[in-house]
């Protein structure tokens with residue numbers, strides 16, 4: 022059985038979809054077969070990030086409504102062999118139930134090494150659905166106290182469901198931290214109260230890759246950090262890079 026992971030944050034815009042796509046690419050480059058489920062009904066984004074938005078006919082709601090076999094709504098990314106995506110329903114009214122999601126995740130886990138579920142922002146019904154089938158969670162925060170506190174709330178909800186979580190700090194800008202103008206990484210981890218798995222720097226290559234449905238350039242700062250997160254996620258011991266190396 023594959024591992025089912027939800028990528029969540031509480032606060033919007035922290036980088037959940039970016040991490041879902043980036044981790045998917047990184048796991049595939051380590052030889053894993055990965056499917057990404059876009060749980061953001063009404064506001065899908067993974068199809069764009071994986072470069073398949075033009076060709077998508079079916080989405081997740083078609084699976085739940087019985088309009089197609091699940092495999093018909095799975096689109097391989099032209100950007101990377103081994104990564105596929107199931108687009109989110111276009112309308113909010115087509116949002117699934119936690120029961121549907123649990124079944125869908127369990128079904129895909131028979132065929133894929135990793136099922137990554139991109140959660141919508143907030144802790145409402147979309148969140149409940151996104152976490153329903155998960156046996157692990159990655160909580161994404163930006164390096165500010167508001168987002169970190171939301172991560173802590175989400176971490177608490179995941180704990181209640183016995184879903185172990187790890188923290189990703191995204192969009193880190195080393196310069197204001199080094200000069201003491203922004204909270205440092207330890208303060209963010211303390212507020213979030215979740216064990217860190219990795220840090221991703223602010224990197225304009227991320228926005229460029231997302232906008233063009235491409236992978237990050239292998240040597241970019243963000244790609245190196247994403248690859249390290251994937252290796253840690255698979256159990257390897259990979260030291261954190263110093264802040265200076267992320268500039």
Ligand SMILES: Nc1ncnc2c1ncn2[C@@H]1O[C@H](COP(=O)(O)OP(=O)(O)OP(=O)(O)O)[C@@H](O)[C@H]1O
Nearest residue numbers: 033034035036037038039142192222223224227228
């Ligand atoms: N490390 C980064 N460096 C630069 N830009 C980034 C980084 N991570 C994310 N972004 C940009 O931030 C924006 C929000 O990212 P993303 O859509 O992944 O967040 P999200 O948490 O999924 O948002 P939502 O809550 O709306 O689903 C996007 O424009 C993305 O390109």
Ligand SMILES: [Mg+2]
Nearest residue numbers: 037038061066
């Ligand atoms: Mg998103």
